[in-house]
Each structure stands twice: as C-alpha cells, then as structure tokens.
Amino acid sequence: MKIGLEVHVALPTKTKLFCSDSTSYSDEPNTNICPVCMGFPGSKPVLNKETLILSANIATALHCRVIERTSFVRKVYFYPDLPKGYQITQTEGAIGNGGSVAISGKEVRIRRVQIEEDPAKVVRGENYTLLDFNRSGIPLNEIVTEPDICSESELKEFLVELRSILYYQGIDIDREIKTDLNISLAEERVEVKNITGVDSLLKAARYEILRQGSLLEENQPVKRETRAFDEKSGVTVSSREKETEEEYGFIFDTDLTFYDTKWIEVKKPVIPRLVAEKYSKKYGYDEEKLREAIYLNRDNMDMLAYVDDGAAIEKVVNLMQKLRSKPTKEVIRRLLNSDINNLSREQLERWVRGEFDEPEPVNMDEVRREVAELLRSDPSLSKRYKENKNTVNFIIGKVKKKHNVSYNDIVGIVDSILSDNQV
Amino acid sequence: MNAHTVMDYKKLVSVAKNVDEKFNAFNAINENLSGGRPISVKDNICVSGLECTASSRVLRGYIPPFDATVVEKLKNKGFSVLGKTNMDEFGFGSFGLNTEKQTKNPFNPEYCAGGSSAGSAIATASIKDHISIAESTGGSISAPAAFCGVVGFTPTYGTVSRFGLIDYANSLDKIGVMSRTSRDIREVFGIIRGGDERDTTSTDREVKDEPKRAVTVVDNLLDLVDGEVKEHFQDLLGKLMNAGFKVNHTKIEGIEYAVPVYYIISMAEASTNLAKYQGFKYGKGAVDYGTDYNTFFKRARASFGAEAKRRIILGTFIRSASVKSRYYEKALRIRANLIKKLKVALKSGYLLSPTMPIKTPRIDEIERLSPAKIYAMDVLTVLPNLAGLPHMSFPYAYPEDMPIGAQIVGDHFDDYSVMSFVDEWEKSFKYKFKYSMG
Structure with a gap:
C-alpha cells in the first residue's frame, strides 16, 4: 500500500497572501474582500512577506531545504471559487524541498512545502451555491509528501506528528485542514480530493483500503481516477474518470518576482517527538505519557522546560493532565514543594486562580x-x-x-x- | 472657473465625439469633463467610475472601483480624463481592427490606424495638443503612432506601474505615452514613472538622459522591410549623417525567432490572464444564474472576439505539459539570449529601424491576410518589446500624404536619452497633421 498526502494548512497571518484584507474567517461573508482577492481586472498581487518567514520556518521544521530564491506559478483551472481562473501557487520554486517527518521506525519524506492562496468558500444549498470570498487569498502552506505511508496506523501516526510540528509553528490546528489523499493498493493511483478535517481523512483512507482491497480480491482492476469523499455517507465516489495527469498549464506568474529568502532568520524548530524522546531518555520517564502531555499543548511544553528535573517530572506530567490552564510559576513551585497525592482538587484550582490560603512556604x-x-x-x-x-x-x-x-x-x-x- | 473654460470643455467633448464619429477613436467619452488638463486613456487602463472594457464584450459593464496608478498620478497633477480610447480587444492586434468598432486612419479613413492603441493614436493625430496614455505589449504604441503620424513612446519595462492595467502579457505589458511632440511625452513620463508598491515589477531606478551621437542599423532586420519603406529609411539615415550622427551597421543572429518567441510567450501569459473572464462579477455573462456552472461559463466566454479565442486556444496549448518545454520554455531561453545580443548592439548607440515593415495598409488589405501574415508585421516592434527596452516611434516622411514612422531604441533606463534623440529630430523636421481640432 502506498499513501501520499497533500495537506493544506492556513498560515497565521493578519492579512491575506496578496492583499491587505483581514484573514479573519468568522466575519460576515464577503466583507474582507478587495479588487485583488476578487480578481478584478487591473488589480495586481503583492506578496505578504510574513508568509515567507512562516513558511521557511515550517519548511525547516519538516527538515526541508529552504530555497534561496522562491517564485510563484499560475495553476489554471475553472471553478466558481477561483476568481482569477488560476490559483497562485508554487512548483519548482517552492520555498521548501526534500524534507521528512519521523514516525515509528521510518521517515515519511516531504517532497515540497509550497505557499499558495486559498480559493473562496463554496456553500452549497439544495438548488443554489453561495460563494464567500473572505477566504479567497488566505495564505496556505501545501505540504506534499512522497507516497511513503504504508498503513492506516502509519497514516494516523504521521498526522499526529505533522499536527504537533505545525502546532509549534503557530498554526491553528483546530482550523479545518484540507487534504488530497493519494492511495493505491495496486498499481493505479486513486486520488481523493479536498477532504476536510483529519477524521474524514482517516475515514476516506479506510474506505479506499477496503474498496480497493475487495476489488483486488475479486481480481477486478482498480481504475486510476479522482474521487470525492462524501462526509455524510462516509464513502468516496468517482468524480471524473481520468486516464492522464491533470493539465494545469503551469507558468511563472510574472506579476510577481523572485523572492530572496536568505534574510530570513529561521528559529530552531520545536519537534515535540524529539523533546519527549529527550526527556524520557534523561529521566527514564514514559515517553508516551510525555508525548500526550506536550504534543498539542504549549503550556505543558513550557512547564516541562521550566522544571527540567528528574524528581519532579512525574508530578508535572500528572499535573499537566489534571490542569486545564497553565499555572503560574508560583503555583508550580508550591506544587513541587507539596505532597501532591494529598492535595485536593479544590485547593489546586484555588491556587491556579491565584487564591493562596497562606504565604508560599520557603524551605x-x-x-x-x-x-x-x-x-x-x-x-x-x-x-x-x-x-x-x-x-x-x-x-x-x-x-x-x-x-x-x-x-x-x-x-x-x-x-x-x-x-x-x-x- | 470662468464661463470661457466651461465652454472649452463642452467644445472639447464635442470634438472628441466628432473624432469618434469619423474614426471610431473612443470606447467612452467623459461628458462631464469640466476641469483639468484633458488627456485620453487607452481602454485597458482603469479609471475609477468609467466603464473599462479593453474593447471586449466580456468586460461590458465593468466599472473599476479604483484608478490605475498612472491615472491617479496624472489626476494629482491636474489632468482629467477626456475619454477611454478604442483598441484591439485586450491589445490583441496590430491594426486596430479586432474591435467591434473598427478604427480608421485620420489621414484616410480607408486605411488602418494601427493597433492595438489605435484610439490613442487617432485622438492624438486629430485633436490639437492632445496627449494620450497608451500601452504596448509587442508594438501596440509604435505601430499606431507610425500609421497615424504621431510620436509614441514605450518606456523601459518596470519604470511605469502596471497597477490598474488590464493584463495582456504581464512580462511584456508597458504603459506609455503618445503625443504630438517629444516634449509633452517627457513631461507626462516624468509624472507617471516611478516604483509603486501595488506593482511588484515596478522600479524606482533612475532614468538617464545621455544623448548618443550614433545609431546602429540591424541590416538583417532591414532586409525584412518593404522596398519603398526601405528607400525612405535610407533618406532618413542620410539626414542623420548630415546632422553629424554616426551610422553603424550590424547583424544580429536569431532575430527571425523574435516574432514566434513573442507570440508564444504573450499567448501563454494571455491565456491565463483571460481565465478570469467568467461572467460572474461583471460583464455580459452575468445574466442567468439559473444554469449550471459549465453552461453559464460557456455562455460568458462565447462573447470573446475571434482573435481572443485564437490566443486562448493557442496559449493554452503552449502551456500544456506535453509541449511546454518545446515552445514556452524554449521561447524564454531565446528571449533571454536576444536581450543579451540587443544590449551588446546598444553599446555603440541607439538602434534605429523603420517602425513597420510596410506603408500604412488599407483596411480591406489587412482583412484578407492570414493571422500568421498579420503577426509577421510585428517583426520590427517585437524586439524592443521582448527586451523591455525604451523606444519611440516618430514620423519622418509623408509619401502620398500618409505618414511613415521610424523607431529609435535605447538601452534599459535610457528613456530620456531616447526622448532627447527625438527632441533633436523635431528641431529640423515639422510633423504634419490633417486635423487639429479643438
């Protein structure tokens, strides 16, 4: 089995990729729009440079090489959500190339991290379609993997790892992640396009594994095709039969230029898997518990770094699981100096609220x-x-x-x- | 504002209408014009509140909510827009005929005005002291300027912001100026030039005024020119030598590729630029939302003219994965190579050639030609356009009472140097106009 993904995540910028409209997605539809993200004739895109910084950091966290001069292409296709009739995206000039994400016992190679614009949002009714251009032009990273994922459990693990890495790059991982899933049990590749959310992605993958598996058992061919996942029924359906590669007619976008990336100071990335591994080795503590505590929780990660201490680690991990919000340094000190097993939940919550019955004891x-x-x-x-x-x-x-x-x-x-x- | 000026504006509007009736110069005339220095603007450049169609039915009803940067700059300096000038649809044409209202030459309405900035050239040739903002992708300023007997300037790529320009081919499009004297062009270029944060490809780089005393003729380019035009051009060279110019001769290998390279690149880019015309938000297609998307989309795109459809189809083919390396990518390499060779040739002075390889043709002659023959007429203008070099077409002879033009080309950012050449030419040569209305 071979699975490859194209994962799309929104970058945490205030303004859109090529104009100065807000990226807020909960606003009244079609209020964060301008001639650029509406594709009005005469308007021109101007790159939001912050997306270069964020993307170079994400690319580095995924062990990609950051290209020295990055550039954009036009991907031409016709769909109502695409106001210019083409999407500005990246191919050869992509910001990140040739990386990897470690999962148990192997590495999933990352082919590319590319910057691109989100199309408008399509809202379908029974006999109408609405378009919300607030989403048009929101900066995305598309993360393209090689087809290195070989089982459902590897897929799950990869998604956990990827999400935790992206979380520490400031990505809002609660926001919908959109994925194209390439999956083949035999020779021919099936692409399931535009799957929203991780749960749907796993469901779609499981459905395809079963569908393709039973076709093969019956000695029937698996066709090379594009399919869509129907969330309600949980099945994938053929959207168009295609024997050949899709034709997007990519060309360099000459409204834009080459962008130097050498000036970008890339921060040392936080790879939660490595942090959990390090602490577990250092203190002999259960790696799985550490992962659970820190994978998607920056407060816990901070606490762990703060108490970097073998004796306290068990206490802290247990506390991390009990506490909803990040305790102050004083609370952590009090906790470390008290007998946690005899501490009542009520008292703990009072401390977290900043209510202390007695002055902090100092030994x-x-x-x-x-x-x-x-x-x-x-x-x-x-x-x-x-x-x-x-x-x-x-x-x-x-x-x-x-x-x-x-x-x-x-x-x-x-x-x-x-x-x-x-x- | 006194009564006298108000009268003048009314008269000017009626003059514009008159020019339009005679030669189909305008797509829109600003009837409310009541102040400022009048200027006309090619209809692919956005003027806030004025319909902007680039002569395409697909854009009918598009009223941009913003001014192009050039228009904004001109308004700030006291100019006001008299009208939007007629053009070949989206700039696709060299003769001003690929538009619903086919344009006519003010010297003789049975002849072509040239294109694609046809209306800008007609207005400039017909209205006293007129200045027009035009645009060139592969020769759309030089060609009509030559056929209508005006001065047409195309700047170094990037010196004038393209913000507000309806794209034909983004790596080639340049906004320029037409007028009756080089002096007016210098003034207007001084206003509109400069970097613009809304156009990434624009630049603030300094523009030089270093007049040269030598011109270079590319002999193998001149071989492609019609015999009679060549004879007149030899006279021009003689005059320049008498005026103290050194005339060099050279050959540039590979110029025969310039036209195909230009059309490959421009069509590839154009076919992506035209993808946005789907009839959703503006234009003729936005009528029946009750159909499915494909039907709606087909109806909207049926309103493109024949040449636009041809370029969408060819451009889409050129970009397709199976042939991209054979056409598009090869064209990019040849383009880079030609630029190098032109810059070498420019080291010894300006480049000079006739602007068009033929005398102004009759409209019915052009209508009989195949598209490939029509494209071949751009052989002299595409070179500086492909290279983004500043160039200017100026009238230099009037055989049988029709103007012919020559094209002077300078190195990148030598825009004022090019104007200085034409300044000097104008000291010894008086342009002729059939009309000077207004």
Whole structure:
C-alpha cells in the first residue's frame, strides 16, 4: 500500500497572501474582500512577506531545504471559487524541498512545502451555491509528501506528528485542514480530493483500503481516477474518470518576482517527538505519557522546560493532565514543594486562580544547601562575589525556579556560608 | 472657473465625439469633463467610475472601483480624463481592427490606424495638443503612432506601474505615452514613472538622459522591410549623417525567432490572464444564474472576439505539459539570449529601424491576410518589446500624404536619452497633421 498526502494548512497571518484584507474567517461573508482577492481586472498581487518567514520556518521544521530564491506559478483551472481562473501557487520554486517527518521506525519524506492562496468558500444549498470570498487569498502552506505511508496506523501516526510540528509553528490546528489523499493498493493511483478535517481523512483512507482491497480480491482492476469523499455517507465516489495527469498549464506568474529568502532568520524548530524522546531518555520517564502531555499543548511544553528535573517530572506530567490552564510559576513551585497525592482538587484550582490560603512556604535550609552546592561546584563564584555583589543574581536565577527567594535572602545566605567557611 | 473654460470643455467633448464619429477613436467619452488638463486613456487602463472594457464584450459593464496608478498620478497633477480610447480587444492586434468598432486612419479613413492603441493614436493625430496614455505589449504604441503620424513612446519595462492595467502579457505589458511632440511625452513620463508598491515589477531606478551621437542599423532586420519603406529609411539615415550622427551597421543572429518567441510567450501569459473572464462579477455573462456552472461559463466566454479565442486556444496549448518545454520554455531561453545580443548592439548607440515593415495598409488589405501574415508585421516592434527596452516611434516622411514612422531604441533606463534623440529630430523636421481640432 502506498499513501501520499497533500495537506493544506492556513498560515497565521493578519492579512491575506496578496492583499491587505483581514484573514479573519468568522466575519460576515464577503466583507474582507478587495479588487485583488476578487480578481478584478487591473488589480495586481503583492506578496505578504510574513508568509515567507512562516513558511521557511515550517519548511525547516519538516527538515526541508529552504530555497534561496522562491517564485510563484499560475495553476489554471475553472471553478466558481477561483476568481482569477488560476490559483497562485508554487512548483519548482517552492520555498521548501526534500524534507521528512519521523514516525515509528521510518521517515515519511516531504517532497515540497509550497505557499499558495486559498480559493473562496463554496456553500452549497439544495438548488443554489453561495460563494464567500473572505477566504479567497488566505495564505496556505501545501505540504506534499512522497507516497511513503504504508498503513492506516502509519497514516494516523504521521498526522499526529505533522499536527504537533505545525502546532509549534503557530498554526491553528483546530482550523479545518484540507487534504488530497493519494492511495493505491495496486498499481493505479486513486486520488481523493479536498477532504476536510483529519477524521474524514482517516475515514476516506479506510474506505479506499477496503474498496480497493475487495476489488483486488475479486481480481477486478482498480481504475486510476479522482474521487470525492462524501462526509455524510462516509464513502468516496468517482468524480471524473481520468486516464492522464491533470493539465494545469503551469507558468511563472510574472506579476510577481523572485523572492530572496536568505534574510530570513529561521528559529530552531520545536519537534515535540524529539523533546519527549529527550526527556524520557534523561529521566527514564514514559515517553508516551510525555508525548500526550506536550504534543498539542504549549503550556505543558513550557512547564516541562521550566522544571527540567528528574524528581519532579512525574508530578508535572500528572499535573499537566489534571490542569486545564497553565499555572503560574508560583503555583508550580508550591506544587513541587507539596505532597501532591494529598492535595485536593479544590485547593489546586484555588491556587491556579491565584487564591493562596497562606504565604508560599520557603524551605530556607534547602535553599542554603543548594547555594552551598553551587558555590562548591564553581569556586570562581565566591571570588567574583567578593568583587561584585551582583554575582548573586546568577545564584538567584538557579534557585528561584524552586524557591521563592529574594535578593536579600540570597545575599544573607551567601555571606553566612562564606564567613562559615572562613572560620 | 470662468464661463470661457466651461465652454472649452463642452467644445472639447464635442470634438472628441466628432473624432469618434469619423474614426471610431473612443470606447467612452467623459461628458462631464469640466476641469483639468484633458488627456485620453487607452481602454485597458482603469479609471475609477468609467466603464473599462479593453474593447471586449466580456468586460461590458465593468466599472473599476479604483484608478490605475498612472491615472491617479496624472489626476494629482491636474489632468482629467477626456475619454477611454478604442483598441484591439485586450491589445490583441496590430491594426486596430479586432474591435467591434473598427478604427480608421485620420489621414484616410480607408486605411488602418494601427493597433492595438489605435484610439490613442487617432485622438492624438486629430485633436490639437492632445496627449494620450497608451500601452504596448509587442508594438501596440509604435505601430499606431507610425500609421497615424504621431510620436509614441514605450518606456523601459518596470519604470511605469502596471497597477490598474488590464493584463495582456504581464512580462511584456508597458504603459506609455503618445503625443504630438517629444516634449509633452517627457513631461507626462516624468509624472507617471516611478516604483509603486501595488506593482511588484515596478522600479524606482533612475532614468538617464545621455544623448548618443550614433545609431546602429540591424541590416538583417532591414532586409525584412518593404522596398519603398526601405528607400525612405535610407533618406532618413542620410539626414542623420548630415546632422553629424554616426551610422553603424550590424547583424544580429536569431532575430527571425523574435516574432514566434513573442507570440508564444504573450499567448501563454494571455491565456491565463483571460481565465478570469467568467461572467460572474461583471460583464455580459452575468445574466442567468439559473444554469449550471459549465453552461453559464460557456455562455460568458462565447462573447470573446475571434482573435481572443485564437490566443486562448493557442496559449493554452503552449502551456500544456506535453509541449511546454518545446515552445514556452524554449521561447524564454531565446528571449533571454536576444536581450543579451540587443544590449551588446546598444553599446555603440541607439538602434534605429523603420517602425513597420510596410506603408500604412488599407483596411480591406489587412482583412484578407492570414493571422500568421498579420503577426509577421510585428517583426520590427517585437524586439524592443521582448527586451523591455525604451523606444519611440516618430514620423519622418509623408509619401502620398500618409505618414511613415521610424523607431529609435535605447538601452534599459535610457528613456530620456531616447526622448532627447527625438527632441533633436523635431528641431529640423515639422510633423504634419490633417486635423487639429479643438
């Protein structure tokens, strides 16, 4: 079995890809529109450069090479949702090429990450069709995989990984993801176009696996064709029989130019799978539980980085699953210093709301022990401290994560340790 | 505003109507014109509130809600739009005949006005002191300027914003100016040029005025010119030599590919630009929403003219996966190669040639020609257009009382240098006009 995907996700920009209209998709239909995204004669597209930055980061997170000069093409087809009669998209000049996403035991290769514009939204009624051009021109990334996915479980896992990577690139993954599914159990490739949402994608894939499988068992040919997924009935239906590749007549869009990408500072991407792996190796903690906690939850990811501590990790992961909103640093400190098993849910929720019955307890003996340990491990600290009292800030930074201590507290402790040592 | 000026505007509107009745110069006339310096604008350039059809039935009823950047700039400098000038549909034509109201030459209405900026040339040739904003893709300013006996300037690609221009072929389209003197062109070009954030391909680069004292004739290009035109052109070279110009001769290999390369690239781009005309939001097709999409779409697109349909079909073929490398991609490489060769030739001065290979033809002569023969008439104008080089057509002789034009070409961003050449020409040569209405 071979499965390849073309996944479309909306980029989190304020304005559209080629004009300055808002990308807000919950507004009154046909209010975020202008001559450019309506394709009025005489209007010209102007690229929203922010999409280059976002796409270069996404491409990097998917291990793609970011092309040095990116360019756009026109993909010509006729459909009521396409106001210009062509979609501005990318082919050879795509921003990202040749990447991969790791799943269990293998890598799914990413052929391309391309920037393109969303068509208008089509709303079908019983005997009418409505068009909402608010969606026309919203910037998308199309992520094209190689046909490396070989089972339903690999498909599921790939989607989990991809979504978590995209989540950490700022993509709103609750927004509908649209996918074209290429699936072949035998030689001929079947394409199921324009599937909305992950659940439908999995259903469509399962339906095709069963359909193609039974055709093969009966020694009947599987035709090369394009199909559509009907959400209501959960089946795919043939939309048009095509023996050959679709003809889009791509040409370079000469209203646009080549765009340099070398100026873009790509941030080190967060790959949640690797983070879970790292912490689980470091502390011997259950990788699966860590994944569940951090895959689609930035607050949990932050907490994990904050408490980077083997003893606390179990507590934190358990808490992550209990808490709905991200606790403050003070709450985390209190939690780490208390007996979580005996903590009532009510008290925990009060803390999260910022209601504390008593001042945060500080275990000064513990603080003193940690400071002494720091001074011992780095002898230069006490020397530097004698020259410059501000060195204490470094020590505060180290212990503050766990203990609510002040500048004066630490100065007192350091002074007393140093004088003790001299005696 | 005093009564005298108001009278003048009324008169000007009636003059425009008169020119339109005689030669079919306008698609729309601004009857409410009541102030500002009048200027006409080719009907593929958007003027807020004025119907803009590019002479196509498919665009009938399209009233742009915005001004093209050139129009906005001109309005800011006190110009006002007298009318939208007739043209070959979407710019598809060299003789001004691919339009519902076929245009006629003001020197003799049985002759072609040239195209595609036919109406701009007619208005300029007929109305006193008139200036018109025109547009060229492959010679649409030079050709009608030559046939109607006016000065037609096409700038370096990118120096004038295309925002508000209805696209024919985006990598080739250039908005330019026609007038009765090079001086007016210099003034208007100074207003409309410059980078525009609404057109990515526009640029703010400095434009030079460095007049040259030498012209180069591409001999193998001149071989393609009709004998009589060639004789007149030799006289022009003689005059220039007498005026102290050095005349060089050269040959450029591969110029025979210029016309096919131009048509391949322009048709490929045009066929994508015309995909937007589906009758949904404007135009004639928007009548019966009760049909299915394919029927609706077919009806709307039936209203394209014959030449537009031909270019959509050919352009779509050229872009198709099976032949793209054989035609489109090869054409792009030859284009790049020709640009290199032209720039080498331009090192020793301007390039000079007749503008058109024939004298102004009769309308019925052109109607009898095949499309391929008609396309071949662009051989002299497509070169600077393919290369995005600034060029200007100017009248230089009047055999049998009809004007013929020559085309002077400069290097990229040498736009003012090209104008300076024509400035000097105008000092010793007086243009003739049959009409100077207004």
